[in-house]
Amino acid sequence: MEDxxxxxxxxxxxxxxxxxxxxxxxxxxxxxxxxxxEEHLPYERPALSKAVLLDPAAQAPSVxxxxxxxxxxxxxxxxxxxxxxxxxxxxxxxxxxxxxGWDRLLLATGSxxxxxxxxxxxxxxxxxxxTLDDARLLRERxxxxxxxxxxxxxxxxxEVAASAAKLxxxxxxxxxADRLLPRLGCPEASAMVLAHHRRAGIDIRLATTVKxxxxxxxxxxxxxxxPATLIVAxxxxxxxxxxxEAAGLECDDGIIVDEYGRTSDPAIFAAGDVTRHxxxxxxxxxxxxxxxxxxxxxxxxxxxxxxxxxxxxxxxWLWSDQGDLNLQVAGAPERVDAVVMRGDPxxxxxxxxxxxxxxxxxxxxxxNRGKDMPMIRRMLALPALRPDPQALADPxxxxxxxxxxRETA
Amino acid sequence: MTDITILxxxxxxxxxxxxDEIAGRLEDAGAQARILRMEKADIGTLKDAxxxxxxxSSTYGTGDVPGNGxxxxxxxxxxxxxxxxxxxxxxxxxxxxxxxxxxxxGRKFDALLSSLGAQRIGERFxxxxxxxxxxxDAAADWAEQWFASLDD
Numbered sequence: 191m192e193d194x195x196x197x198x199x200x201x202x203x204x205x206x207x208x209x210x211x212x213x214x215x216x217x218x219x220x221x222x223x224x225x226x227x228e229e230h231l232p233y234e235r236p237a238l239s240k241a242v243l244l245d246p247a248a249q250a251p252s253v254x255x256x257x258x259x260x261x262x263x264x265x266x267x268x269x270x271x272x273x274x275x276x277x278x279x280x281x282x283x284x285x286x287x288x289x290x291g292w293d294r295l296l297l298a299t300g301s302x303x304x305x306x307x308x309x310x311x312x313x314x315x316x317x318x319x320x321t322l323d324d325a326r327l328l329r330e331r332x333x334x335x336x337x338x339x340x341x342x343x344x345x346x347x348x349e350v351a352a353s354a355a356k357l358x359x360x361x362x363x364x365x366x367a368d369r370l371l372p373r374l375g376c377p378e379a380s381a382m383v384l385a386h387h388r389r390a391g392i393d394i395r396l397a398t399t400v401k402x403x404x405x406x407x408x409x410x411x412x413x414x415x416x417p418a419t420l421i422v423a424x425x426x427x428x429x430x431x432x433x434x435e436a437a438g439l440e441c442d443d444g445i446i447v448d449e450y451g452r453t454s455d456p457a458i459f460a461a462g463d464v465t466r467h468x469x470x471x472x473x474x475x476x477x478x479x480x481x482x483x484x485x486x487x488x489x490x491x492x493x494x495x496x497x498x499x500x501x502x503x504x505x506x507w508l509w510s511d512q513g514d515l516n517l518q519v520a521g522a523p524e525r526v527d528a529v530v531m532r533g534d535p536x537x538x539x540x541x542x543x544x545x546x547x548x549x550x551x552x553x554x555x556x557x558n559r560g561k562d563m564p565m566i567r568r569m570l571a572l573p574a575l576r577p578d579p580q581a582l583a584d585p586x587x588x589x590x591x592x593x594x595x596r597e598t599a
Numbered sequence: 600m601t602d603i604t605i606l607x608x609x610x611x612x613x614x615x616x617x618x619d620e621i622a623g624r625l626e627d628a629g630a631q632a633r634i635l636r637m638e639k640a641d642i643g644t645l646k647d648a649x650x651x652x653x654x655x656s657s658t659y660g661t662g663d664v665p666g667n668g669x670x671x672x673x674x675x676x677x678x679x680x681x682x683x684x685x686x687x688x689x690x691x692x693x694x695x696x697x698x699x700x701x702x703x704x705g706r707k708f709d710a711l712l713s714s715l716g717a718q719r720i721g722e723r724f725x726x727x728x729x730x731x732x733x734x735x736d737a738a739a740d741w742a743e744q745w746f747a748s749l750d751d
Binding site: 485509511556590 | 609611612613615616619620659660661666696697699734735
């Protein structure tokens with residue numbers, strides 16, 4: 191194998207930061223440059239829609255501190271944009287023209303929020319939430335009594351809505367689907383989430399879209415009007431593949447990488463939200479926008495990049511905290527043809543959902559019942575296990591009993 | 600019969616699952632175990648507990664106690680009740696992906712209770728989610744020993 195003396199990581203979010211750590215943990219001692227557009231050192235994003243909005247003193251958990259960068263001898267370039275990748279010269283070209291050479295390159299450029307355009311509303315009046323700076327700006331505008339409209343009732347939209355309601359804002363959520371979180375595949379769960387948010391005073395409009403606005407109110411597709419001096423768009427993100435595509439790397443809704451994080455160019459790797467990676471347990475390519483993926487897939491890519499081949503093979507898992515509601519989702523079902531529910535949607539203990547495809551357990555969801563999630567994740571990691579649906583539905587049967595005894599992690 | 604109150608502070612639910620498992624094992628060992636999520640506990644819960652307390656806490660990434668334990672932690676910190684006479688054990692769950700704040704949830708409760716005069720029984724149990732060992736197995740094994748040592 192050729193000698194590797196210089197590693198460049200483009201993107202200093204959670205995946206970029208974790209990959210930098212992994213490169214060092216794998217024993218590589220050459221040069222590491224980490225380049226990020228934000229002025230901040232790598233941090234975790236999940237807190238942005240919750241703690242950081244609610245509490246001016248709250249910090250987002252850091253991935254790399256200044257002390258870490260010094261101890262790991264990382265050349266951290268914060269606030270710098272990369273303009274291009276020159277594959278022939280093995281260089282990245284920064285926006286200011288500086289060129290940096292690499293033997294191995296890792297792209298961790300993450301995703302960008304999908305922009306929302308509303309007739310009659312200036313684009314700068316529509317806020318989105320992706321970065322720490324976005325969150326701080328949004329927090330300043332979430333004054334008690336403000337009229338907020340959140341467009342999009344997905345995880346981020348509902349998290350922001352719940353935080354805004356806690357801060358005393360009047361909140362309306364406008365969602366195009368006829369129920370919340372339809373992909374859970376369970377009307378009872380959707381109804382539970384809806385009831386939770388309505389109890390918190392949030393006005394949720396389903397099967398509704400925005401027609402136009404005037405800075406004070408939004409007119410909706412059903413002819414009604416809602417007050418909105420602040421609009422927050424939560425209509426999803428797209429993988430930021432611009433650099434990779436311009437460099438001719440294979441992309442298809444994400445940079446295509448194998449289970450080691452390697453792109454169509456064997457000297458270039460990619461990690462995190464921006465990738466569509468080969469998942470060895472699911473036996474297909476998958477794009478994941480999650481804290482877990484930004485950790486484990488970035489760690490695998492970082493190690494593999496410096497000559498320690500490592501696969502990323504955890505069952506996909508993510509969570510969403512919406513006020514006092516905790517949702518967790520495991521697995522990545524392509525199709526769900528049966529759902530088994532455990533627990534009472536009207537009771538205190540929350541519910542767990544088990545999603546089946548052709549008799550095989552392919553996904554699990556908990557709504558305020560996180561205690562079942564560790565066992566669900568273990569079940570999903572054993573594809574040959576075909577847990578009995580009746581036992582799953584019975585809260586008096588411990589889930590643990592449906593797993594092989596004392597198998598090791 | 601010894602009454603044990605297991606106080607749970609949890610982020611994702613793992614600590615609650617671990618508490619369930621510990622409770623089962625303690626009952627098998629002859630104890631009476633009660634699980635209480637911390638948002639349902641107050642200073643009185645600690646002072647008036649019949650038997651020893653078992654803190655079972657995970658850790659938030661920044662090193663804070665989990666959200667559902669924050670109010671109790673804050674009340675203890677502000678109210679500074681005299682907890683002499685209270686005996687407790689600690690099960691702390693952590694993730695070594697956060698080396699600087701590993702197991703801080705459990706460690707913080709330990710330090711606070713001890714500063715208020717409560718007496719810790721045994722060593723604190725700490726678990727790393729990256730260890731490859733299931734937390735409920737290791738914690739229940741530990742709790743069985745901990746329970747046996749209460750009479751010493």
